[in-house]
Amino acid sequence: MQILRSFVDDLGLYFLFLKEVFSTFCKSPPEKKYIYSQVLKVFQSSLLTTSFSGFFVGAIMTIQFAMQIKMFGASGYLGGLSTSGTVREVGPLLIAFLLSGKVGAYTSAELGSMKVSEQIDAIRCLGANPIQEIILPRFIGIILASFFLLVYGILFAFYGGVLMSYIFADVNTLEYVRHVPTIMTGISLFSGVFKSIVFAFAIASLCTFYGYKASGGAKAVGKAVVSTSVACMFSIVILDWFTTLIVDVINRWL
């Protein structure tokens, strides 16, 4: 019961926080140069991790699909199937898991330690709005950067799949690439991009929310980081299901 109550409390606070952020954004959007500096910071810190994990996610999916496809002797379809599976589903999911650790936890730790050391209160004392000065550039910057990082990670997953199919499944690169367009239709690509946007929004809003909410000593910062990464993963899995349903509906409607 306690868990449920705190969950509902957090949900309410989260939506109030979102409302505040959006109303501040409509009233006075932040300067572009702050947003760009945030985008640059996120890119610098997580480009390597994203490409590394994307590469291995693609490789894992290719191994799994190759083992299953071999039973039917349909190795020619390996390229299409593993690319489509990675782009539609597993790529965005696992890379977003990783980004929620990298970007989300970092930002909530940063904001949490600013909050704990009363720097955010100091900004309010100076007559500025902390949501506009601190939260909004990070919010928008993380949405933009995570979206591009996710798409970039999916691209690397494709490279990982190509390499693994050559090494592991004896499917050469041309054969692998030839079947990509036959199986991966526009709706699959749309699914991947749509999921990336949704996950980017989830990561950005949750990490700023938990960082901004932190209060107390050094322990509160650790707690904020833990709850950010858990909430991010939880909401990513649920949003994954939700977006799959939406894409399914769109697919039938087309």
Place this chain on the structure above:
Amino acid sequence: MLASVNQLLQIVAIGVLSIFRPPYRWKNYLREISFVGSESFLVVIICVSFAAIVTIIEASYHMTLVVQSDAMVPGFASLLIIRELGSVITALLIGSRVGAGWAAEVASMKISEQIDALKLLRIDPIKYLVSPKIVGSVLGTLLLGLAANIICLICAMFVTKLKLGYPMPTFISMTKLFVEVQDLVFASLKLMTFGFVVPIIACFYGFRAKSGAEGVGSATTQAVVSISVAIIFLDFVLSYVFSHFY
């Protein structure tokens, strides 16, 4: 670089060896197992059930595209769940929930000089802090992961019934046809490896924490990131190795 490798190896070696050396602190071991299990049980269960729904939908999409029939979906989906998704999603969730919790705990002990106090009392901090975590994490991840696999399969069974219209006995017989005992053994090995990695990385970054609130935050962040990357990388390595044994 060399110093941190040395420290990591020290944590692994002393942590593993001192499990078998007295004094045994059984209470700590039980506490860590219950921490792993109780902290993340609900989250893992919910996430895995949603993952099952998505897996079935995606598998049926791909099968109808390639083979023009989704009769094989139950078998393929249960194979994918047991070989890959069940273990990886459980491990990533445990890594972020429990691993981050441990990193924050050890880091705040470090900055409040409790670890130095332990040394003063002639208690080896690695034995006192890391060994119970290793035992708790390996056993806890194994149990939680196997439970997650079972629940994921049950959810997948319901979804195949509701979404694709195959009755539940068909799902069970297809699963029996496709999944072998090896798969379960390999899944358990994977889960134990992931469970072994989580406390080691968490404590490694916890011991290295610098003072102040930023120290705890950055230790926790680095721990979460390294744990996730390590899990994905190890998953790749283990999948590659195990694929030669089928």
